[in-house]
Amino acid sequence: MTAAPASSVQWPELLGNSLIALEPLEGTSGRLRFRAADAERVFRAVHDAGFHHLTLVGGIDWVDHREVIYTLWSDERKSYLFLSTDLPADHPSIATATKVWPSANWHEREAWEMVDIHFDGHPDLRHLLMPDGYEFHPLLRSFKLHEPEDLEVKVRHV
Amino acid sequence: MAGDAAVPFVEIEALRSREFIPAAKEALSSMIAEQGQSKLIRPVFNWAGRNSLFPLHWGLACCAIEFAAAFGARWDAERFGVVPRSSPRQCDLMIVNGTVTWKVAHKLITLYEQMPEPKWVIAMGNCATGGGPFRTAYSVVPGVDKLVPVDVYIAGCPPRPEAMLDGILRLEDLIRLRKE
Ligand code: SF4
Numbered sequence: 001m002t003a004a005p006a007s008s009v010q011w012p013e014l015l016g017n018s019l020i021a022l023e024p025l026e027g028t029s030g031r032l033r034f035r036a037a038d039a040e041r042v043f044r045a046v047h048d049a050g051f052h053h054l055t056l057v058g059g060i061d062w063v064d065h066r067e068v069i070y071t072l073w074s075d076e077r078k079s080y081l082f083l084s085t086d087l088p089a090d091h092p093s094i095a096t097a098t099k100v101w102p103s104a105n106w107h108e109r110e111a112w113e114m115v116d117i118h119f120d121g122h123p124d125l126r127h128l129l130m131p132d133g134y135e136f137h138p139l140l141r142s143f144k145l146h147e148p149e150d151l152e153v154k155v156r157h158v
Numbered sequence: 159m160a161g162d163a164a165v166p167f168v169e170i171e172a173l174r175s176r177e178f179i180p181a182a183k184e185a186l187s188s189m190i191a192e193q194g195q196s197k198l199i200r201p202v203f204n205w206a207g208r209n210s211l212f213p214l215h216w217g218l219a220c221c222a223i224e225f226a227a228a229f230g231a232r233w234d235a236e237r238f239g240v241v242p243r244s245s246p247r248q249c250d251l252m253i254v255n256g257t258v259t260w261k262v263a264h265k266l267i268t269l270y271e272q273m274p275e276p277k278w279v280i281a282m283g284n285c286a287t288g289g290g291p292f293r294t295a296y297s298v299v300p301g302v303d304k305l306v307p308v309d310v311y312i313a314g315c316p317p318r319p320e321a322m323l324d325g326i327l328r329l330e331d332l333i334r335l336r337k338e
């Protein structure tokens with residue numbers, strides 16, 4: 001079966017009012033902005049539309065809010081799709097994608113560690129690149145580069 | 159052999175191999191009787207130690223490539239008796255060749271503690287010396303001397319193999335002067 005190209009997926013019908021916007025993006029089937037509260041339903045629907053491969057989960061700190069981006073690839077449609085959603089900066093939490101795409105596991109750990117986004121229901125949300133007990137989320141814009149000596153005092157794990 | 163007193167002269171080359179050890183033993187014990195133990199034994203140990211430094215084979219970052227080159231055919235650090243070993247139990251020298259992150263810091267300390275005494279540390283490259291280009295980064299230890307005592311620092315990013323050999327020779331000078 002040759003599936004139709006991704007642009008032919010009827011996202012509004014598939015996702016209903018979980019869909020906020022579908023922005024065309026060259027070379028992909030677009031960037032799909034969805035409501036964070038409906039994350040699990042959106043993940044499942046997108047997965048069942050043929051996007052079985054999760055390439056990347058990334059977090060962005062926009063100061064007034066955070067954004068999570070999922071990059072997906074469909075082997076059948078030979079096409080990328082970007083999912084993105086906005087989270088409030090004071091309580092940035094979203095359902096985990098690991099139940100749909102197990103490969104989200106380490107990506108979500110990294111996004112949590114670097115820009116402090118909580119993934120509810122994640123099986124193992126602990127540090128990935130930094131040592132256990134590291135107290136900062138270093139890719140937040142509010143993180144100041146410390147003098148090395150400060151950092152040494154604050155990292156108490158050795 | 160260091161020391162001011164005259165050393166009993168043994169015609170080493172004239173000895174047959176099975177006669178060597180008894181002759182050396184006799185020469186040593188007569189010297190110990192004359193000069194006391196530590197003054198004599200220490201230089202012997204230092205001489206042996208500095209001519210057979212066994213560094214830990216532990217590449218951390220880009221400097222490890224220069225470390226490898228120094229042991230290749232072109233620079234051949236083994237002619238100084240420096241042979242990298244794969245287990246810390248067999249090593250007396252740790253060459254920290256690369257960027258030490260906080261994540262790997264306690265492994266570095268574990269490896270250092272596993273090495274038998276006496277042991278030395280060379281910080282190779284700017285990263286190990288003071289954090290290098292990543293000094294203010296959130297993940298990098300600003301100098302490995304925050305974790306273990308360092309004897310010789312080698313500057314460079316990365317240091318050339320010649321610089322590494324120079325660092326090893328300087329460490330040998332340090333060992334020559336060791337008192338206890
Ligand atoms: S000093 Fe330079 S070459 Fe050596 S590990 Fe650091 S960045 Fe790499």
